[in-house]
Structure formats: C-alpha cells, structure tokens
Amino acid sequence: MDDKTLSDRLIGVLNTLQLALAGLVVIVPTLWMVLSSFKQSYEVTAYPPTIFFTPTLSNYATLSQTTPFLHYGLNSIIVTVGSTLIGLILGTPAAFAVSWTRVTWPAVIALVARMAPGTLFLLPWYVMFRHFDMIGSYWSLILTHAVITMPIVIWVLLPFFDGIPRSVFEAAQVDGCSPVRLFRRIALPLVSTGLAVSSILAFVFSWNYFLFALVLSNSDPKTLIAASFNFIGEGSTNWGGLMAAATLIALPPLILAVIVQRWLISGLTLGAVKG
Amino acid sequence: MKETPDNTKTQLAALSAPALIFTIGMIAFPFFYTIWLSLEAFSATGTSHFAGIQNYRHMVNDGEFWHGLVVTFTLYLLSLALQLIAGTWLALLLFRSKRLPGIIRSLFISPFMMPPVVAGMMWLVILDPSLGAANYILTSLGLPPSDWLASPTWVIPTVALIDTWQWAPYVALIVLGGLQSLPPSVYEAAEIDGASPFKRLYRITLPLLMPTIMTATILRSVDLLRFFDIIYITTQGGPANASDTLNIYGFRVGFEFFQFGYASALMVTLSVIVLGAVLVLNRMRTAVAW
Numbered sequence: 001m002d003d004k005t006l007s008d009r010l011i012g013v014l015n016t017l018q019l020a021l022a023g024l025v026v027i028v029p030t031l032w033m034v035l036s037s038f039k040q041s042y043e044v045t046a047y048p049p050t051i052f053f054t055p056t057l058s059n060y061a062t063l064s065q066t067t068p069f070l071h072y073g074l075n076s077i078i079v080t081v082g083s084t085l086i087g088l089i090l091g092t093p094a095a096f097a098v099s100w101t102r103v104t105w106p107a108v109i110a111l112v113a114r115m116a117p118g119t120l121f122l123l124p125w126y127v128m129f130r131h132f133d134m135i136g137s138y139w140s141l142i143l144t145h146a147v148i149t150m151p152i153v154i155w156v157l158l159p160f161f162d163g164i165p166r167s168v169f170e171a172a173q174v175d176g177c178s179p180v181r182l183f184r185r186i187a188l189p190l191v192s193t194g195l196a197v198s199s200i201l202a203f204v205f206s207w208n209y210f211l212f213a214l215v216l217s218n219s220d221p222k223t224l225i226a227a228s229f230n231f232i233g234e235g236s237t238n239w240g241g242l243m244a245a246a247t248l249i250a251l252p253p254l255i256l257a258v259i260v261q262r263w264l265i266s267g268l269t270l271g272a273v274k275g
Numbered sequence: 276m277k278e279t280p281d282n283t284k285t286q287l288a289a290l291s292a293p294a295l296i297f298t299i300g301m302i303a304f305p306f307f308y309t310i311w312l313s314l315e316a317f318s319a320t321g322t323s324h325f326a327g328i329q330n331y332r333h334m335v336n337d338g339e340f341w342h343g344l345v346v347t348f349t350l351y352l353l354s355l356a357l358q359l360i361a362g363t364w365l366a367l368l369l370f371r372s373k374r375l376p377g378i379i380r381s382l383f384i385s386p387f388m389m390p391p392v393v394a395g396m397m398w399l400v401i402l403d404p405s406l407g408a409a410n411y412i413l414t415s416l417g418l419p420p421s422d423w424l425a426s427p428t429w430v431i432p433t434v435a436l437i438d439t440w441q442w443a444p445y446v447a448l449i450v451l452g453g454l455q456s457l458p459p460s461v462y463e464a465a466e467i468d469g470a471s472p473f474k475r476l477y478r479i480t481l482p483l484l485m486p487t488i489m490t491a492t493i494l495r496s497v498d499l500l501r502f503f504d505i506i507y508i509t510t511q512g513g514p515a516n517a518s519d520t521l522n523i524y525g526f527r528v529g530f531e532f533f534q535f536g537y538a539s540a541l542m543v544t545l546s547v548i549v550l551g552a553v554l555v556l557n558r559m560r561t562a563v564a565w
Contacts, residue, residue: 097288
C-alpha cells in the first residue's frame with residue numbers, strides 16, 4: 001500500500017511539473033511582448049536579449065506622438081461598440097423567436113455566416129458600399145462587423161432563453177401577454193447574464209477581427225487592428241513601439257475575456273460544449 | 276392561449292424580421308453576388324460579361340491555385356494534429372489537478388482571446404532570425420538557429436506552431452468540459468478491474484472523449500481552412516509563395532491584382548471546401564457518439 005501512495009505522489013508531482021511547463025510556454029511569449037514594450041530602443045534589439053533593465057514608458061509616449069494611435073483607438077472603439085450594439089439589437093429578438101418557435105433557420109444562417117471565409121463577402125460589400133458612397137464611413141465597418149457579432153449574440157443567448165421555464169411564458173400568455181411584451185417585460189430581464197456575456201464576446205471578436213477593416217478602412221476610419229500592419233513597417237526599426245502597440249491592442253479583449261471566463265467556452269463553441 | 280395564434284405568429288415574425296433583413300442584405304445577397312461574379316469575365320476597361328465556367332476552368336489550370344490548396348491542407352493538417360494532441364494532453368493535466376484556480380484559467384485563455392494579429396506581431400519579434408529571443412535560446416542550448424518565418428521550408432511549421440500556441444489551450448478547455456461530464460462510474464469500474472492508468476486512458480477515457488474531440492476538430496477546421504490573419508501579418512504568403520494559402524491567394528487576386536471574377540471563383544471554391552469539410556466531420560462526429 002505504501003508503494004501505491006508513493007507512485008500516486010510521484011504521478012501528482014509529474015502532473016504539476018508538466019502543468020507548470022505548459023503554463024510557462026503559454027505565458028512567456030506574452031510576458032516577453034509586454035517586457036519589450038517597456039525597454040529602451042537600444043535594449044529591445046540587444047543580443048543576447050536582456051531580462052533585467054530599467055523600465056521606460058518612452059515607447060508608449062513615442063507611439064502617441066508619432067502615430068495617430070489614439071485616433072485609431074477611437075475608431076476601433078466606435079466600430080466595435082457600434083457593431084456590438086447592432087448585433088444585440090438584431091440578434092436578441094431573433095434568439096428569443098428561435099427559442100420560442102423552434103424554427104431554427106436564423107441560427108443555421110448565423111452558423112453558415114460564421115463558417116464562410118470573410119473574403120467571400122468582401123467584393124460584394126465593396127461594390128455595395130461604393131454604390132451608396134459609404135466607403136470610408138464608420139457605417140461600412142459597423143455593418144460588416146455586425147456580421148461577426150450577430151451570430152455570436154444569437155448563439156450565446158439561445159441557451160439562456162431556452163433556460164427560462166416554459167411555465168413562465170404560458171402563465172403570462174394566459175394573462176393575455178403578447179410575445180413582444182413577453183420578450184421585453186419578462187424574457188429580457190431573465191437573460192441579463194446572457195446579454196452581458198454575449199455583448200462582451202461580441203465586443204472581443206469584433207475588436208479582434210482583421211480582414212474587413214483591412215480592405216474597407218484603407219485610409220479612414222482606420223482601426224487599430226488594420227493599422228497594425230503599418231506599425232510592422234515601422235517596427236523593422238522600432239521593436240519597442242511595435243510591442244507597445246501590440247500590448248495596447250491586446251489589452252481590451254484580454255481584460256474582458258477574464259470577466260466572462262466562466263461562460264467563455266460554451267459561448268465560443270456555440271453551446272456545443274458546456275464550459 | 277388568449278392570443279389569437281395569427282397575432283402571435285405576426286409578432287414572432289416581427290421579432291426576427293430585423294435579423295432576417297440584415298441577413299438578406301449583408302450575407303445572402305453578397306453570397307449569391309459572389310457566385311455570379313465568379314461566372315463573369317472582366318475586361319481591362321472594367322466592363323464584364325457572362326463567361327460561364329471560364330474562371331473555374333482557369334483555376335483548374337492555375338498552378339498557384341493547386342499550390343495554395345497544398346499549402347492550405349498542409350498547414351491545416353499539421354496545425355490540427357498539433358492542437359488536438361497538445362490540447363488533449365493539457366486537458367488531462369488540468370483535469371487531474373482537480374482544483375483550477377481562476378488565475379490559471381485566465382492564463383490559458385489569454386492566447387486565444389488576444390487578436391491573432393497581435394500574436395503575429397509578437398512572434399514576428401521573438402522569431403526574428405538575427406535578433407530574436409527564440410534563436411538565442413536555441414544557440415544557448417547548442418542547437419542550430421532557424422530562419423523560422425523567413426525560411427521557405429520552415430515557414431509552414433512555424434505558422435502552425437504559432438497557431439498551436441494560440442489555440443491548443445482552447446482545445447484543452449473544450450476537452451476539459453468533456454472530461455468533466457464523463458460519468459465517474461466508468462473509472463471506478465476500470466479501477467476495480469485493475470486496469471493500468473495507460474490502459475484506462477486508451478481504452479476508456481479517449482474513446483469516451485471522441486465526440487468532444489470531434490467538436491473541437493470541427494471548430495478548429497473552420498478557422499484553419501480559412502487561415503489568414505497570422506500569415507498576412509507575418510509573411511503575406513512568403514517567402515516567395517511558400518505560405519500562400521487559398522484564402523491569402525484569393526485575397527491577393529481580388530485586392531492586389533483586381534481580378535474580381537477569378538478571385539470570386541477562388542473564394543467560392545474555398546467556401547465549398549470549408550462547408551464540405553464541416554459536413555464530413557459532422558458525420559464522423561455522429562459516428563463516434565455514444
């Protein structure tokens with residue numbers, strides 16, 4: 001019996017060691033990015049690389065002085081918040097209707113939109129937006145990013161609406177409550193958690209999305225993600241600035257993801273896996 | 276039911292109408308428009324006329340297309356294998372350590388919640404052939420340095436590694452969800468029978484996990500077959516055309532060479548590939564369900 005506990009303990013130690021190793025592989029590159037953003041320009045490209053150094057904010061200062069970083073950041077926020085709101089406005093009632101009627105086409109179309117390559121939509125969008133003279137407007141980006149956010153909202157909210165006991169609906173209906181009233185007065189308050197989770201996930205994926213802004217905001221309104229390509233051009237001489245930009249761009253989604261981590265996996269797998 | 280069913284129906288339709296209109300305008304119409312564009316031939320002056328399957332015939336004879344197809348599937352299969360293996364391994368470790376503090380969970384979600392573009396920027400610096408930290412570590416260990424993304428041979432494995440760094444933790448959290456929903460009784464029975472830990476893993480745990488692993492496979496396949504962001508940021512399909520996936524090639528044909536008809540044909544083909552893969556994998560998932 002002693003033998004067994006010993007080998008059990010050994011397995012436990014090996015387990016922890018492997019986990020620590022995996023954790024290091026995951027975190028070290030990100031730490032390196034953040035560390036590099038606080039290095040002086042001569043230190044970032046030092047070879048051998050330095051681990052200990054006097055931190056400086058000069059890269060962040062240069063970034064806001066030499067590039068329209070804050071302007072791009074504002075563009076990103078407008079596009080991301082706008083597309084998240086549109087996604088919620090379109091997706092929430094649709095999710096409720098799907099949950100009620102069990103007519104699943106909106107959910108299926110949302111899934112197909114999630115699977116199609118973004119490049120498939122870009123040419124028609126470009127033609128459409130040029131026709132309506134919307135190239136270079138916030139609306140072109142907000143609407144295209146809503147193609148990302150609406151499916152997320154529908155799929156994240158669906159299980160929350162499904163979770164409301166049918167008896168609640170039936171009781172309200174007997175009292176003469178119409179579906180629209182039922183949706184606004186009873187269902188919406190009951191899925192407030194779902195609304196928070198879906199808005200945060202929609203925000204993160206809209207913020208992270210690269211392709212649409214790359215084509216549709218070539219000049220203005222350029223978003224941070226689309227502008228990162230320019231930072232790389234400058235980055236060949238200025239790694240510190242590049243890493244400062246990368247750190248700042250990654251910060252909003254990372255902070256938000258930590259908040260919703262409990263619901264993250266079921267949200268990201270479209271409910272196929274309970275997190 | 277005091278409501279007349281007709282009124283209920285109208286109201287429910289009204290609730291989904293905004294999403295429906297948006298879907299028709301922004302998803303369905305562009306979808307069919309692209310299919311139509313793929314059947315058009317554009318002249319140098321910008322006029323176009325119906326050309327049937329001419330663009331598709333051109334595609335079948337285009338070496339770049341076949342190259343892109345090979346690159347896409349090499350990258351797809353390599354990344355998928357790495358992510359499934361690393362992800363399942365990580366999930367088993369996390370499952371055995373029982374308590375999972377929030378901070379550890381946050382640590383493992385951080386790679387896949389950061390923008391892929393940021394991951395690309397970050398690894399571009401770390402993997403720089405002359406001044407990057409990765410080659411410093413390699414040479415310190417007495418190993419030969421690598422050109423990573425700048426090497427035509429290594430660029431695909433390197434991109435696969437970057438994507439695995441980003442998404443293996445995602446696979447791990449999905450598989451962990453599957454592990455946590457397995458009935459504990461199967462383990463107890465196997466333990467009583469005296470099955471060794473390895474036998475338990477291969478004979479019991481992994482087969483029971485197959486549906487969950489297939490779910491992860493489908494979700495990753497959709498993204499991997501459309502691989503774009505990290506490649507566009509780091510190599511733009513280079514060096515030469517060594518990392519020119521179908522999605523990158525189609526994008527360049529459309530937005531750098533402005534061959535709208537041919538680009539549409541490439542994108543329709545890629546969509547069919549993604550959709551076909553999902554259908555096949557979904558059937559496989561049904562086959563391993565228990």
